Amino acid sequence: MRQNVLNDLLQPFALEAAKEEANRIPSAELVQLLMDIEPSKRVLAFRLLDKDKALRVFEYLRPDDQAELISSMESPDVTGLLEGLDVDDRVRLFEELPAKVAKRLMANLSPEARNAANVLMNYPEGSAGRLMNLRLLAVRSTATVGATLATIRESSLEAEDLVLVFVIDEKRYYKGFVRPVWLIKADPNQLISDVLDGETIAVRAVDDELKAAHLLKTYDLPAIAVVDSEGRLIGDITFDDVIDLVEEEATETILEQAGVGGLLTRDQGWSEKLVRGPSLYAIRLRIIFLIVTLIGGFLVGGVIERFEETLEAVVAAAVFIPLVMDMGGNVGTQSSTIFARGLAWNQISPPQFMAYLLREIRIGLVMGVVLGVIAGVVAYLWQGAPNGIPQLGLAVGLALALVMTLGATLGALLPMIMLKAGFDHGPGADPFITTIKDFVGLWIYFALVGWLVGVV
Structure with missing residues (x-):
């Protein structure tokens, strides 16, 4: 509201x-x-x-x-x-x-x-130093508990910056930490060095940020000290700084167990290079796959030439060539797009892929039958019975049903095959889908026309 x-x-x-x-x-x-x-x-x-x-x-x-x-x-x-x-x-x-x-x-x-x-x-990016906070409270190891509590009261830092009080010596070398709640319970006259903990729990600024996340999780700490190469305190990393890293790592672990972690990592890298990388890389990669489509176009031309006699005998069959090619292509594009989105959202994994593929085949078949019936009826009403042969509508309907099923199958299957083979399915899947679908689809259509209308 x-x-x-x-x-x-x-x-x-x-x-x-x-x-x-x-x-x-x-x-x-x-x-x-x-x-x-x-x-x-x-x-x-x-x-x-x-x-x-x-x-x-x-x-x-x-x-x-x-x-x-x-x-x-x-x-x-x-x-x-x-x-x-x-x-x-x-x-x-x-x-x-x-x-x-x-x-x-x-x-x-x-x-x-x-x-x-x-x-x-x-x-460096990904290092603990890149992630650390510079606002923290550090006291000398020679300070008393009472003096430290007074320092906390007088500090201008926010509560989230005071989850731990770090302990250093006169040269800023890291000695450990104390929790504020310990100070409240301790004798005010005790030295901080008597109540500190975590003398060895710290990360160097050049360490990987994941090391800080692991230590925070292992020791159940709200923050961890960051030291330079000689061990001097220079900052800290709080748990909320690394919570996203912990979640990402947990997700990656789950994905690796499901068998798709490596696939998604490669897929993300490919996408990054295509969207933000050098234009020459995108041109080179995309044109390679478009050459596949170019070759496919010549092959499709060969299919049409192969069935030239069928076209001469039933000229009306040419009217429905774009219909058969476009519908199969659209279904293939739909399926490949759905696959890409399902992969990106972790909804598709190798152990479940066969079930997903069979589902796409069923969907393609049902859509093909429904639209094939419609197209067949329209073809008959539109063209009638060319050469006195009423089976052309039946050929159009059957061809459309088969080609749409083929498109759905290729759209779901080829991207996974390309991923498994180590190729980028983004720019590569659709050209292969188009080439195979056009070649096989037209062959099916002309073969059905020739068989059903009796053209040798």
Whole structure:
């Protein structure tokens, strides 16, 4: 209901009411409502939010949604948002933006925010250093429990930055951590060095980010220290920073167990190169498969030449050649598209593929029979009985049923064969489907015409 109200209120005459409504909706709920309305209204609604509310909503958005929103906003609005983000979130957002846009936005940041972002961006993508937070609380190992509690009370850090208090020596070498709840229970006069834990639990900035995720999960920690090559504390990684990594890894494990993990990884890589890679790569790959279609066109021409006598005897048969070819091609394209989407959404796996293939064959057969009957009746009513032979309508109907079944089968089967063989099914499946379907389909059609009307 709120979504409809917010969407309806985003009109020039109702912006004040829309502002009041948008700022009243909880941030987590507002994110979904904003993403469900058209982009132009989304930007307008976002600009109506109070500064603090806008930042909270922006932090809830996924990096790609953040990038899309920022691309539609003006620089002054964007700079305020970026300044309010944690540095690791800011760096992840820059990774989603085009390089020129990210560079321009970086230049508009304050020196402090820009330097913090540069620190993280100097580490390789996928490393713990690229993911770490720079805002944390660290105390010397010689501090007392009471002094540490006073430091926590006086700190300007947010609650999420104080889930652990890290312990260092006078040269910033990492010594361990303490949980705030331990400090409350401990004797205020005790030294921190007496109550710390996790002396060996840390990751180096150059370690893979997955190592941090594994350690957080293994030790059930809310955060983990990040150290430099010599062991000095330089940041930390919280569990919410790696939750997406944990989910992705769990998904990959499940997919590998199902037998499609490698297929999906290759498929994602191929898609990335075709969509965002060099144009020359896309041209070279696509033209190779189009050559298959070109060769297929010559082969289809050979089929028509082979049945030239049939065409001369029943000239009306030529009228239905486009019908048979196009319907089979459309069904094949439908099936290959459904396969690609099912694979992308993890709805198709090798153990279940035979059941999926049989389902597509049944669907193709049913559609072929229904449309074949319609086409056969129309062919008879349209062309009558050419040369006094009424079987042409029957030939058209049967051919259409068989060709549509063939198209559905090829559309489901060929992409999986190509994936298993290590080829990109995106640009490659349809040319093969078209070539095989046209060649076999026309052969079936002419053979049926020749047999049913008695043309030798």
